[in-house]
Structure formats: C-alpha cells, structure tokens
Amino acid sequence: MPLTPGDPPHLVRPTDGRLLSGVAAGLAEHLHLPVLKVRIAFVLLCVLGGFGLALYGALWIFVPAQGLDDEPAGLASANRGGRRPRRAVRPDDLGQLVALGALAVGLLLLLNRTGWGLPLTVTVPVLIAGAGLALLWTQADASERAWFNSGSGGGLSAVSGTGERPWVTVVRVVGGLLLVVVAVLTFLVGSGRPSEIGSTILLFVVVALGLGLVAGPLVWRLLRQLEDERRERVLQQQQADVAAHLHDSVLQTLALIQRKADDPRAVMTLARAQERDLRGWLFENAANNEGTLRGALDEAAAEVEQAHGVPVEVVVVGDRPLDDGLHAMVRAAREAMVNAARHSGAASVDVYGECADDLVEVFVRDRGRGFDPDDVPEDRMGLRGSVTGRMERHGGTARIRSAPGEGTEVALTIGKGADRPVGDKAAEEEQ
Amino acid sequence: MSEDSPRRVRVVVVDDHAMFRSGVRAELGDAVDVVAEAEDVASAVAAVLRETPDVVLLDVHLPGGGGVEVLTQAAAQGSQSRFLALSVSDAAQDVIGVIRAGARGYVTKTITGAELVQAIERVSDGDAVFSPRLAGFVLDAFATGEAPSVDPELDRLSAREREVMRLIARGYAYKEVAKELFISVKTVETHVSAVLRKLQLSSRHELTKWAADRRLL
Numbered sequence: 001m002p003l004t005p006g007d008p009p010h011l012v013r014p015t016d017g018r019l020l021s022g023v024a025a026g027l028a029e030h031l032h033l034p035v036l037k038v039r040i041a042f043v044l045l046c047v048l049g050g051f052g053l054a055l056y057g058a059l060w061i062f063v064p065a066q067g068l069d070d071e072p073a074g075l076a077s078a079n080r081g082g083r084r085p086r087r088a089v090r091p092d093d094l095g096q097l098v099a100l101g102a103l104a105v106g107l108l109l110l111l112n113r114t115g116w117g118l119p120l121t122v123t124v125p126v127l128i129a130g131a132g133l134a135l136l137w138t139q140a141d142a143s144e145r146a147w148f149n150s151g152s153g154g155g156l157s158a159v160s161g162t163g164e165r166p167w168v169t170v171v172r173v174v175g176g177l178l179l180v181v182v183a184v185l186t187f188l189v190g191s192g193r194p195s196e197i198g199s200t201i202l203l204f205v206v207v208a209l210g211l212g213l214v215a216g217p218l219v220w221r222l223l224r225q226l227e228d229e230r231r232e233r234v235l236q237q238q239q240a241d242v243a244a245h246l247h248d249s250v251l252q253t254l255a256l257i258q259r260k261a262d263d264p265r266a267v268m269t270l271a272r273a274q275e276r277d278l279r280g281w282l283f284e285n286a287a288n289n290e291g292t293l294r295g296a297l298d299e300a301a302a303e304v305e306q307a308h309g310v311p312v313e314v315v316v317v318g319d320r321p322l323d324d325g326l327h328a329m330v331r332a333a334r335e336a337m338v339n340a341a342r343h344s345g346a347a348s349v350d351v352y353g354e355c356a357d358d359l360v361e362v363f364v365r366d367r368g369r370g371f372d373p374d375d376v377p378e379d380r381m382g383l384r385g386s387v388t389g390r391m392e393r394h395g396g397t398a399r400i401r402s403a404p405g406e407g408t409e410v411a412l413t414i415g416k417g418a419d420r421p422v423g424d425k426a427a428e429e430e431q
Numbered sequence: 432m433s434e435d436s437p438r439r440v441r442v443v444v445v446d447d448h449a450m451f452r453s454g455v456r457a458e459l460g461d462a463v464d465v466v467a468e469a470e471d472v473a474s475a476v477a478a479v480l481r482e483t484p485d486v487v488l489l490d491v492h493l494p495g496g497g498g499v500e501v502l503t504q505a506a507a508q509g510s511q512s513r514f515l516a517l518s519v520s521d522a523a524q525d526v527i528g529v530i531r532a533g534a535r536g537y538v539t540k541t542i543t544g545a546e547l548v549q550a551i552e553r554v555s556d557g558d559a560v561f562s563p564r565l566a567g568f569v570l571d572a573f574a575t576g577e578a579p580s581v582d583p584e585l586d587r588l589s590a591r592e593r594e595v596m597r598l599i600a601r602g603y604a605y606k607e608v609a610k611e612l613f614i615s616v617k618t619v620e621t622h623v624s625a626v627l628r629k630l631q632l633s634s635r636h637e638l639t640k641w642a643a644d645r646r647l648l
Contacts, residue, residue, distance in 0.1 A: 350599075352600045
C-alpha cells in the first residue's frame with residue numbers, strides 16, 4: 001500500500017483490479033471482505049428498492065480514486081513513463097460483471113412478477129438513467145486519470161479526457177446525456193403522459209441554455225485555473241523524474257565507486273559509463289537517435305568501452321537512418337574498436353563518422369603500438385575478415401593504415417545506396 | 432608551444448563548482464600560475480580585469496549569463512586576456528556560442544592534466560585549440576546549409592580548412608595533421624585560426640540577416 005504507517009487508512013477506489021469504478025474493490029479492501037460478497041450485496045441492495053444504486057453512486061462521487069500522487073517519486077515517474085505493468089481487466093472479471101448484471105436483471109423481473117418490487121415503468125427509466133450517469137462519470141474518472149498522465153498535452157485535452165482519443169470523450173458525454181434524456185422520456189411514456197414530451201424537451205433546452213449562461217463564465221475560469229495547476233503539476237513531475245533518474249543512476253554508481261575505491265580500473269569504467277548515461281539523458285534532444293548511424297556508433301562504443309575498459313570517444317557529423325550497408329559498417333567499426341582496445345595498448349580510441357550527401361565514412365583511430373600491415377600476424381585475421389571483408393560484401397571499402405609505433409587507423413567508406421562501390425572516389429578524395 | 436618561456440602562464444579558473452576548480456588547480460600543479468578563481472559572471476569579469484591573466488579557463492554554464500556573458504563584458508571593458516572554454520556540455524550551441532563570442536578554443540572536462548597544460552600554453556601563444564568534438568561541431572555547423580550565405584567566400588570553409596578540421600575530428604594532433612597534409616604545424620594553426628575567425632564572422636552575418644529580415648536595419 002502507498003500509505004505511510006502513521007496514516008489512518010483512507011478509503012480509496014483502486015485503479016487496479018476494478019470492474020466499473022472500483023467502489024466495491026475499495027470497500028472490500030477497506031472492510032477486509034471478499035470483493036465478490038461486496039458486489040453481490042450491492043446488486044441485492046440495488047434490486048430491493050434501489051438503495052444500492054444511490055449508495056454506489058454516492059461512493060463513486062465522494063470516494064477519491066487512488067491517485068499516482070500517493071506513490072513515491074520513482075514509482076510515479078515509472079508509471080507516467082509506462083514502465084510499470086498495469087493490471088488489465090481479466091476475462092473472468094468480465095464474466096463476473098456479466099453474471100452480476102444478469103443476476104440483477106433476473107431478480108428485478110422476479111420481484112416485478114411477484115408484485116413486491118417497483119413497477120417496470122419506474123425501474124426501466126431508472127436503469128437507463130443509471131447507465132447514462134455511469135457513462136458520464138466514467139468520463140469524469142477518465143479525465144482525472146488523464147490529468148496525471150498527460151505530460152504536455154493542451155489544457156483542454158487534459159480536462160476533456162484522454163488526450164490521444166478525443167472521440168471516446170465525445171461518445172461518452174453525448175451518449176450519457178442522450179441516455180438520461182431517453183430515460184426521462186421513457187418514464188413519461190411509461191407513466192401514460194406522452195402528451196408532455198414536447199414541453200419536456202422544451203424544458204430541457206431552456207434549462208440547458210440557462211445553465212450555460214449562468215455557469216459558463218464560472219466554468220471558463222475553472223478551466224483556466226485547472227490549466228495553471230496542470231502546468232504546476234508538470235513541473236513537479238519533471239522534478240520527480242529528475243529525482244528518480246538521479247536515484248536510479250548517479251547515486252547507485254557513486255555507491256559502487258565508493259565500494260570499489262581500491263580498483264582504479266573499475267572506478268574508471270563506472271565513471272565513464274555513468275558519464276555517458278547522464279550525458280545522453282541531459283544533452284540528447286528528445287528525438288532519440290535510435291536506428292541512426294550516430295546512435296549505433298555511440299552504442300557500439302559504449303559496449304566496447306564497457307567490455308575492455310578503454311575510453312572510446314565518438315564524434316559524428318551529420319546523421320542518417322541505418323540501412324543494410326550502414327549496419328555492416330557499424331559492425332565493422334565495432335570490430336575495429338575492439339581490436340584497438342584489445343591489441344593497441346592505447347589509452348583511448350577515437351571514432352569519427354561523417355555523413356556526406358553520397359558518402360558515409362567512419363574512422364577508428366588509436367595511438368597505440370601499431371603494426372606493419374604487410375606483415376599481419378595470424379591473430380589479426382579478424383580485422384581482415386570481419387572489417388575488410390564485411391565492408392566489401394556491402395559495396396564499401398576498408399583501408400587500414402598502421403605503422404609500428406604510430407598507432408592504427410581504420411577508414412571505412414560506403415556509398416549512399418550501399419550497393420554500388422564508391423571506393424575509388426573515396427580513396428581519391430582522401431589523397 | 433611557447434619559446435622556452437621563463438615566465439609561467441598566468442591563469443584564471445572560472446567555474447561555478449568549487450570541487451571542479453580545486454580539481455583543475457591540482458591537475459595544473461606547478462605548470463601554470465593560477466592567479467584567481469571565480470564562480471559566476473560578475474566575479475569572473477572582476478577577476479579578469481583585476482589580474483589581467485594570459486589565459487582564462489572558462490566554463491560554458493555559469494550563473495549570471497554563462498560564459499558568453501563573461502566574454503562580452505570582459506571584451507567590452509578592454510580585457511586582452513585569451514579565453515579557453517572548458518565544458519562538460521555536449522550541446523553544440525553552447526560550445527559554438529562561446530567560440531563565436533571570442534573564445535580561442537574548447538576542450539572537454541575529461542581532458543587530462545598534461546593536455547590541459549598544453550592547451551593553455553597554446554592559447555597563451557595566440558593559437559586556437561580545438562578538441563575533436565569541437566571540430567565535429569564546427570563541421571556540422573558549416574555543413575548544414577542553413578547558414579545564410581551573405582558572403583559565400585567568408586561563410587564557407589575552404590577545402591583545406593575542412594580537411595584540417597576533419598583530421599582534428601578524427602583525433603589527430605596538430606603535429607600529425609601537419610605530417611598527414613605535408614604542411615607545417617604553423618600552417619595548420621593558421622588554418623585553425625581561420626576557421627575560428629569564420630565561425631565568428633558567420634555569426635555576425637547571421638545576426639545581420641536576422642536583423643534585416645525583421646526590418647531592424
């Protein structure tokens with residue numbers, strides 16, 4: 001439970017594990033009763049004179065839904081980000097709903113037969129009106145939740161419901177209102193006063209107009225206040241997200257660093273990994289570059305750095321979505337980084353990628369011990385096979401420049417289409 | 432490199448994090464003379480005008496307007512000190528911003544102490560210092576065709592300058608760039624300074640165009 005031990009237990013309607021609005025589930029939890037018993041009790045109370053209906057409605061209105069506010073920052077942030085599982089309505093829940101509904105209708109008909117219950121002319125309009133009100137209230141509930149969920153949506157979308165599906169809102173509101181009107185008309189017809197339908201409709205219209213005129217400015221001001229509050233809340237959410245991120249990443253890493261203080265290599269790796277993570281979180285713009293050359297090179301560099309403990313510095317000019325050829329290029333570059341980290345003995349590796357109009361180039365360079373390319377030892381076959389071979393299969397080129405004591409540079413080049421070889425042009429340009 | 436300088440370079444360190452300032456001071460050790468530290472725009476400008484250091488190590492993000500503000504205020508009050516931006520920020524506009532305001536180079540905060548000393552000496556000698564990442568930013572800034580071509584000759588990098596920038600972005604030291612292109616280190620530094628000048632010029636042209644577009648001129 002989100003409650004702190006000192007608090008007295010509040011009655012709330014859980015957003016998880018509810019059938020309609022969570023009234024029965026909340027009540028059951030509060031009274032430590034099985035939820036099914038509470039539901040059956042509600043059905044019986046509804047049928048026997050309608051008291052259950054009134055009670056249910058009142059509880060729905062006055063018992064607050066369990067808000068995300070009640071949770072700690074990290075969990076609330078995870079909820080908002082959709083990183084926590086939300087319990088969906090299960091099939092047997094749905095079965096329970098149908099069964100309870102059937103039970104209610106059956107009891108109603110039975111009581112009606114025996115003459116004890118209310119006449120159908122009353123119950124049918126009441127049921128229809130109840131359905132309409134329920135629809136309207138699910139709308140209110142939904143906006144309450146959208147309130148928590150909508151991060152940057154417009155002000156009205158937060159009030160009018162789930163921002164991504166406005167038509168659901170319209171269907172709910174219009175449908176609910178229609179059901180209520182139909183209920184009143186049904187009552188009029190059922191009670192043998194069809195002649196009053198016309199004047200009733202007129203009454204509806206007049207009342208609606210009057211309410212609109214009187215309440216309009218009030219509602220407008222309320223909306224603006226809500227908008228202000230929403231902005232405030234978004235700020236608070238952002239703050240909570242920052243807190244959560246710092247908790248999840250920086251604090252944990254600092255703790256690890258303290259424990260590994262006597263292992264400089266491990267500390268260095270941790271610090272670099274944390275730096276990379278925080279840097280990405282702080283400075284990368286929202287348009288994440290997953291599936292692009294830049295993102296893939298960054299990722300490959302991070303992996304190599306993690307695995308071999310050698311810093312890999314990536315600079316990319318321009319960017320481009322990955323295709324087959326670029327995939328191969330990133331894998332070849334990764335292999336070159338691994339080679340540099342493993343064999344060169346260099347303190348760091350530089351990776352530079354550049355996307356020109358018709359040409360993509362990636363350079364992997366270290367200032368390590370280097371080697372004589374004409375005299376490639378057996379263990380460098382990986383460079384030949386998985387770098388040069390891979391690039392050539394995809395219509396690119398790989399050139400390896402190295403001399404003992406001068407470090408190594410692997411230059412990868414590929415054309416835009418990735419099919420046509422453009423190596424000659426690249427080599428020419430390089431001179 | 433300075434010509435076997437008998438006098439140590441006088442440096443002011445500007446950063447709002449005390450921990451980082453003391454770290455830099457420790458890293459620099461005896462190689463340079465740290466004459467003052469400052470933690471925001473006002474104290475930085477005051478320290479620069481008071482001490483007239485050779486080089487100011489300038490953080491990009493500072494309370495009171497950022498490194499750009501220090502550069503413009505100090506220059507307006509006649510400071511002759513040279514500025515080296517030292518930043519943890521990865522945002523190109525931050526870094527390019529201080530370069531355009533007049534900083535003579537940019538290095539990241541993960542730079543080693545020895546490299547930092549080298550960079551300080553280079554800047555104090557009047558040269559520009561570009562890290563691979565800054566070279567990448569510069570290439571990006573000139574590659575996007577968005578820069579208004581008021582004067583194409585000035586707003587574009589020559590093929591040679593571009594090549595120098597690319598080699599620096601690939602992690603080459605100036606000496607290695609010179610060897611690669613069969614030119615002298617002095618020529619490399621000339622090209623780099625030219626790039627620096629063009630960065631500042633292109634911003635002036637952008638400003639002119641911005642003002643002209645809005646009928647402010």
